[in-house]
Amino acid sequence: MTNTQVPAVRPRPSTPPAVAERPSVRDRGARLLAALFLAPTVVGIVVFTVVPIIGSIVLSLFHWNVIDPPRFAGGANYRTTFTDSTVLVSFRNTLLFMVLAVALQLLIALALALALNGRMPVWLRSVFRSAFFFPLVLSAASISVVMKYLFNQDFGVVNWLIGLVGVAPVPWLTSEHAAMATVILVYVWQQFGFSFLLFVGGLNNIPKEIHEAAALDGATGLRKHLGITLPLLSPTLLVASVVGIINALQVFEQPYVLTDGGPGDATRTVVMVIYERAFEQLDFGEASAVGVLLFVLIMAVTALQFRLSRRFVHYQ
């Protein structure tokens, strides 16, 4: 199946439709009912999303330390942000984290979903599904506290275990090189269950007839996956990657608890910087400026994903 056969985007009509006639009383009633059902959601989005976003943008133009009245700062907070090495490093770390964590998360989730999609007793499949999803329902902070003990260089269980086979203790959380890898490992372990469930659902939606027809044409297992499963799973892959990237760009609990951003700035992420600027250094203006930049980054990355998805996502 190729993109030319199944267009991803419905073509626009060549001429605009005629101006609609005035709706009937029944239509207006239906619209009102729809508006009533939508109202709570709309109000929720406006109050808890739109207003805070606008508030943050406004606050990013002020100096505010909670205690004294805000003072207008113009673009000073943004200028500080762009010259602050900690902020710049945190953006680099966050992007690196996003790329590695999301790629690993999707690969593991996809591999396990494909493996479970094969022949397997139903009960065993349920056990695996529950086991993979379980970490996702746990608190990230609690998991990180436990992991901090497990990965402790001097007294942790992980080093004790690898010590049994003669491997020297690894500075999992205290080496500039290993710390980010450990944080990613813990994050992926907790998060991949979500993508896994999406992929399981996506795989179930692929009609068996297509695979059977391909088998009749002589397609092997790998060929079927590359030529049929992956293209038909691409909408799910898009959703999983969009959600995964947005979550990864906002990572906070794992690096905060596991390493507190260290050693040095090795695992400091953007949201950690926002928290530190606001609640530790009482600089809510600069914290908001960093928050606005993160918002713009997330919007840009997501828009790019949807743009690229026109080429790579195939709908049946």
Added chain:
Amino acid sequence: MTDSHLPRRTLLRYGAYGAGAAALAATAASWDRLTGADIPGRDDGSLVVATLGSAFDPATVDALTKGFHRLHPDIPLRVNAVQAVDWSDFFAKILTQIAAGTAPDLVYVATEGVQLFARRLGVPLDRWVRRDAAQLREYFADVHPSLVESMMYEGNLYQLPMEFNAADIYLNKQVLKRAGAGFPAADWSRDDFTALLREMKRAGDAHFTPYFWTNRLWGGVVPWLFANGTNLLKESKAPGGSWLWDTFYPAADRQGRGGGFRWTTPQATADRVEEAYDYLASLVQEDLCTRPEGGNGSNLVGVFSTSRVGVTPAGGFWAGGLHLAGMRAADYDVQYFPRWRTQRHQFGAAGYALLRTSKKQEAAWEFIKYAARKDTMTRLFQSNQTTPARRSMLNAARYAASGPAHWQVFYDTLDRFPDTGPIPAPPQVAEVTDVLLKYTGTALASPRAVGPALRRMQGDLEQAMEREV
């Protein structure tokens, strides 16, 4: 949208909606800001005292409240025990409450926040202390002047110290025995300390670490800076304070006292600072100590009580913790921090700060006086979870069950080493602490990392100290 041609009537309608929304927004903006205090039942007129939740158990809080009520039945009191991991987490939560418009009247503040609160939020206690001098004479006679001085800022007193902890050294006696080492002398040197760690290491197995320390302002690298006769920021004293010293302390204790500490110019690149970092880096390289980020106070009690650690810096608060962890009095002991160029110790103290937003300042002062009474402090500090600021409360009976044998070290640290002082905590303490922790980790990452890390630390500290807090 499929139709981009908006009819004029529709345009006018949307314009009217927009104008209406703008008018509503303007009206809303002109209202007084709603705060948490506007929630019905939230502000019941009580005097609100915010404490670090984990420091006081519910029974203690109950005793504190009932005792105050007996003394002042006309002042309703509510203790808001804020659960927090450490002092910086606690301050963050208090500031959130202030931002939400539900500021407490009194906040239990440690050295880390004394100057920040004094500069931005606190009310000097001078006029009340002067007024009630007769009542307070007994308190000041029982509290070391160094602790009081650490609660002063630019000549004014902002808190009465209730507790403190100096960074002394705890030693696991089973580990000492295993290493065939004796208990160190009070004037032991840095080299004695290193030799002891090596002996412990030789006698221990692969999972044993002689020296455990944590990367933080109190008990981290700072005790070594103090011992080496230096500090992270240049230290001096503010003028003033004679109104207090002359009233409450004899001439010998007044000597050299001022109006509180000033921490100003960063000196991270000073030779002695670099020397202290080089020493700690050498301990890390030699596997004589943990990397500082490796552990924290929460897992420290466990590894010390099970003899997987030999020595660690801690204050009087650890006696209670080790006792709870099952250690017997004979299993551990405490000694002064080792001498290098000096044997100056660091300490942190805590007391109640009165917020200037409080509308019940007289009542709040009554609470501060009540909290500073010996019977109140005895009720509060029963289980050795800290070192009480009152000298008379430290006696053999207090440590009979929990140990350590050398419990006198806790208070004598202040007497024996009169230059012992508070951890450097200027109003910019949060950023200074962040910088210190960050670059301490970087400096000890590899053998040649100390110099470059300290140079970067210096730059960031200069930037931090220039911040208007």
